[in-house]
C-alpha cells in the first residue's frame with residue numbers, strides 16, 4: 242500500500258515523518274497527472290498546491306477548522322486527503338465534482354466555482370464563530386488571480402477592520418490566473434516575492450542575537466515587536482500590513498516545513514493574518530510548466546506521457562469561429578477593442594491580442610470592472626467587445642444595466658459557454674443570461690445557430706453603437722451550417738410544413754433539435770413551421786402574426802425556462818392579443834449536477850424525442866378538450882332540440 246492509500250483522513254497525516262511527507266507529495270503528483278489525464282480537469286492548479294494542502298491539513302483540524310478554497314478548482318489534493326481518492330469519474334455523472342461539494346464531504350464548504358468569494362465567506366464564518374463563542378479557525382486559500390477580483394477586496398476591507406477576530410488567509414501565489422496575473426496587485430505581490438521577507442530577517446536575528454550574551458535576547462524580542470516602519474526597512478511588509486493584516490511571508494509554498502511553521506504561527510495569532518505562499522502552477526510535471534499559455538490550467542483527456550489529446554476533435558469550436566471573426570472585424574474597424582477577465586485564450590481573444598496588442602485588455606478576474614470600463618471605452622468613442630463565460634456575466638448585471646444600457650453605450654458582450662456546459666457543475670452552466678437580461682432596456686440579444694450566423698450576428702452586434710448587444714453560444718463544436726428556407730421579419734424560416742399546426746421557435750443551438758422534432762411530428766401527421774429568431778431580444782415584431790397562423794407555439798432554448806425567451810414570446814403574443822398557447826422548453830429552475838453536456842440535455846428533456854413527444858401530447862390534450870367542448874355543445878344543441886320537441890308536443894296537447 243502506498244502512503245497515499247493509507248491516508249483515510251487528515252488525521253493520518255499527523256504521524257508521517259518528513260521523509261514520508263516527501264514521498265506522499267510525489268505520490269500525489271503522480272496520482273494527479275494520471276487521474277486527471279484520464280478524465281480531464283484542473284491539473285496545473287492542483288499540482289501547485291500539494292505541499293500547501295498537506296501542511297494545511299497537518300496544522301489545522303478540518304472540519305472543525307474550516308478550510309475554504311477560492312474558486313475551488315485547486316481542491317483535488319484536499320479531496321484526496323479527506324477520504325476521496327476515486328477520481329475515475331471526476332466531473333462525470335455520479336463521480337466526484339471538480340469543485341468542493343458538501344454532498345461529498347463535511348470538509349467542503351464553498352461549492353461555487355466563481356472566483357473571489359472565499360474571503361467573504363471567511364469573514365462571515367469568522368463573525369459567526371465570534372458571536373457564538375465557537376472554537377475553531379477559519380482558513381481561506383485564495384489564488385493571486387482570484388485576489389484580483391473586487392469582492393476579495395471588499396472582504397479584505399472588512400476582515401482587516403477587526404483586529405481581534407482570528408482569520409487566516411493563505412495567498413497561493415503562483416503568479417498566474419490562466420496567463421500571468423495582471424495589474425498593480427500582481428506587481429505588488431512580485432515585490433513581496435523578491436524580498437527575503439521580514440521572517441527570514443527575524444530568523445537570522447534569532448540565530449545571531451540569541452547567541453549574543455546579555456543583550457542578545459532583549460534585542461531579539463524587541464525586533465519581534467518592532468513597529469512596521471522598522472520592519473519595512475528590512476523587507477516591505479506591503480499593503481497588507483498597511484491594511485491592518487499581519488503579513489507572514491513570502492513563504493516557499495513547496496517547502497512543507499516552512500509552510501507548516503508559518504501556518505502554526507498564523508494559528509497562534511489572535512487576529513487576521515495573511516500567509517503569502519509562493520507556488521508553481523503545474524509543479525513537478527514538465528509539460529505543464531512548459532505550457533506557456535496556462536500551465537495546464539484545465540486539460541482534456543490526454544496521454545500523460547505525450548500530452549496528446551485522446552478525445553477526437555469534433556470540428557471547430559464556437560470559440561474559434563468567434564476568435565477568427567473578431568480579428569477580421571478588427572482589421573476593418575480600428576475602433577473595435579476587446580476586454581477579457583483573465584481568460585484571453587479560453588474566450589477566443591488570443592488571435593486578436595496577437596494582431597492588435599494595444600486594443601485588448603485583460604482586467605483580471607473582474608467582470609464588473611470589464612463592463613464598467615467598457616462603458617467608458619464606448620463613451621470615449623470606441624466599440625468594446627467584452628468576452629466572458631456566460632455564467633460569469635451574472636455578477637456584472639448591474640454594471641451592464643446601469644453603466645452600459647442606461648447610458649446607451651455601444652458595447653458588445655460575447656458570452657461563451659452559454660447554456661448547459663455540464664462537467665463544471667451547477668455554477669458553470671450559462672443558463673441564466675437570457676432570463677436575467679430580459680429586463681435590460683435597449684439590450685439586444687442574439688443566439689446564432691451555426692458558424693455563419695455567429696459571424697453575421699457578431700457583425701450586426703458591433704454595428705450597433707447606441708445600445709448594448711450580446712451574442713451567446715455554447716461550449717461545444719460548431720455543428721453543420723443550417724440553411725434558411727425563407728424569412729419572416731428578421732427571423733429565418735428553417736422548415737415549412739404544408740399544413741402547419743405548430744410553430745417551433747428554435748433559439749440558437751436548439752435549431753437541430755427543433756428540426757428533428759419537426760420530422761418526428763410530421764411522421765405523426767403534425768405539421769410544423771420551424772423558425773430561428775436570430776435576435777431573441779427584443780422578440781421579432783413579426784412573430785405574433787406568424788404564431789396566429791398556428792395552433793400551438795413551442796419555444797426551445799438552452800437557457801432557464803424561467804423568464805427566458807419562451808416567456809418573452811408568450812408576453813409578446815399576449816400583448817398582440819394572439820391567443821395561441823405557448824409551450825416553453827428549456828432548463829428547469831434547478832442547479833444541474835455535473836455530467837457531460839449531452840447527458841444533461843437528455844436529463845432535462847432538451848432532445849428531439851422529448852420535445853416532439855411533449856408537443857404531441859399537448860396537442861392531444863387540446864384536441865381532447867376541444868372534442869369535449871364540441872360534444873358538450875352538441876349535447877347542449879341536442880338537449881335544446883329535445884326541449885324544443887317537448888315544448889312543441891306540450892303546446893300541441895294543450
Ligand SMILES: Cc1ncc(C[n+]2csc(CCOP(=O)(O)OP(=O)(O)O)c2C)c(N)n1
Pocket residue numbers: 286289312314315354355356383384385386387388413415417418419522538582583584606608633
Ligand atoms: C468570476 C469568475 N471569473 C472567471 C473564472 C474562471 N477561472 C477559474 S480559475 C481562474 C484563474 C484563477 O487564478 P488563481 O486564483 O490565481 O488560481 P490558480 O489557478 O492560479 O491556482 C479563472 C479566471 C471564475 N472561476 N470565476
Ligand SMILES: CC(=O)[C@@H](O)[C@H](O)COP(=O)(O)O
Pocket residue numbers: 312314354538539587658662665716
Ligand atoms: C475553474 C474555472 O472556472 C474554469 O477554469 C473552468 O473550469 C474552465 O472551463 P472550460 O473548460 O469550459 O474552459
Ligand SMILES: [Mg+2]
Pocket residue numbers: 384385386387413414415416417418
Ligand atoms: Mg494563480
